[in-house]
Amino acid sequence: MSAWRTLALLAFTGSCAAALDCSYSSLLSHLNLSTSNDLLTIMRPVRNWTTISVVRLDILLYGILEVDEKSQTLTSHVWIQTVWNNEYLTWDPVQFCGIKRLTVPKSMLWIPDVIIEEDASDSGSMKVSPYVTLHFNGLMQIYTRQRLTSTCTLNLYSFPFDKQNCNLSFHSMNYDQKTLTLLTLRADDFITDVSEQQLVTKGEWTLKAVEAEQNGTQYSNRHILVFQVRIARKPMLYVIIFIVPILCLLLLDLASFFINEARGEKMSFKITVLLSISVLLLILKEMLPSTEENLPLIASYCIGVFALVGFSVLEAMLMSFLIDLDNKCAKTDNSRMNTPVAVEQQKDDVKLTERDLMKLVLQEVRSSAQEVGKGGAVEPKQSCYRTVVNIIDGIYFCCYVCTVGIFVTVVYIKWVPKDFFD
Incomplete structure (x- = not known):
């Protein structure tokens, strides 16, 4: 009986294996x-x-x-x-x-x-x-x-x-x-x-x-x-190689107000700064596509700095013109003061006696002493344009500093995100 059971079990196992x-x-x-x-x-x-x-x-x-x-x-x-x-x-x-x-x-x-x-x-x-x-x-x-x-x-x-x-x-x-x-x-x-x-x-x-x-x-x-x-x-790379240099050029233009107007270096320095900003604007043009609908803030920033420096150059040109005008007026006044005396001396040279000659010499010495005592001061008419230059330059410098401060603050608030320094 057990043999039949064993055979049945083997047959069932074989059928299952065949099914798989x-x-x-x-x-x-x-x-x-x-x-x-x-x-x-x-x-x-x-x-x-x-x-x-x-x-x-x-x-x-x-x-x-x-x-x-x-x-x-x-x-x-x-x-x-x-x-x-x-x-x-x-x-x-x-x-x-x-x-x-x-x-x-x-x-x-x-x-x-x-x-x-x-x-x-x-x-x-x-x-x-x-x-x-x-x-x-x-x-x-x-x-x-x-x-x-x-x-x-x-x-x-x-x-x-x-x-x-x-x-x-x-x-x-x-x-x-x-x-x-x-x-x-x-x-x-x-x-x-x-x-x-x-x-x-x-x-x-x-x-x-x-x-x-x-x-x-x-x-x-x-x-x-x-x-x-x-x-x-x-943005860090663009800040270092583009935004900061333009800001430094603006500060250099601001510092150029301390250069003496009498020297010709101020105008050339300002024009150099203006040309440097122009080169950076050309680089910006290569980076960004041309669009007129939405002007990027970086373009507004560059244009604003360019305009500030441009107005600064115009102001320097006006100051140079007034200074040159003042120098021309001074030379004209000096020539008018000296010419009549020289002509009279040439006309009356022959008629002068020794006594009159001594009087003329004494007058010249006195006038020279008065000029030395005044420290070579220029007549008021000769310094009128210089006074205008100082007034305009001072007013423009104050307005320029205020404008630069307001411009940089507005650009920072609208442009730089709050999490930039995090």
Whole structure:
């Protein structure tokens, strides 16, 4: 009796072992993937056509390569994970020795035609795996690695303290929102944290956040999932090589008021400062795109400094003109005082007696002594323009200092962010 039981047990074990098949080929045959099946390729994988296919996306940022202000583009290195469900490709792992995952060529299955609306990169920069990972519950998964160049409307009003928001809009080319919906696979905080950890290169930028609009928007009756990449520029280099030198040139122009007007160095110094600011303006033109709608604050800052120095040059020119006018008036007065005496001496030279000659000599000595006693003081008529110069120069210097102080304060409040020194 025990022998029959043993034989029955062996037969049952053999039948169970025969039922279990541990080969991938058997699983492919079970899923009808061993031969060509056009239905799995061309048809949306749902049993009821009214069922909406849900495609979930994740994007990880591995590098911020370049932000081009001229062409308004953002070049980044991204990994994109796409997940969806196929209702026809499911199996029981127990029947296939615990096989829970299978890799098959993409050409054999339906793949959602999801594209990035802002994509402006070369097709050769995209690396797509030719395989798709299939899970036992029908979940399908593909990965894409791409050097993505996307269009981005850059707001350069606060350059170089600017923060940019660049959108990556995913949508299907052929399926509308009634047949295909796009959702995120993971939360925004998780995507941001992983991207910050995996970020290899940032350049002059810092990643702030990667946020997704779960519901997306409706455009051409298609569902759109928008990932917003928020980045901030590192402004320190621009502050050191551009903003600070212009401020120093403004302070040098302010210090030039202490140079004596009688010397010709003041005018040349101010013109040199003005030319230096002009060179920096040319450098700024190469960095920023030409725009008339929103003039960046850095352009307003440079134009303001240029205008202040320009008015300072005009003031110096006016002072030089008044000083030259004062010198000409002094020479004319001196010539008028000396000419009649010389003419009288030439006319009456022959008629002079010794007594008259002594009187003339005595008068000249007295006049010379009076001039020496006065310390060579100039007649009031000769110093009238000099007085005007001193008054105008003093008033303009006070106004100039106040204007510079107000200008720098307003620019600092409107331009420099509060967290710059943190």
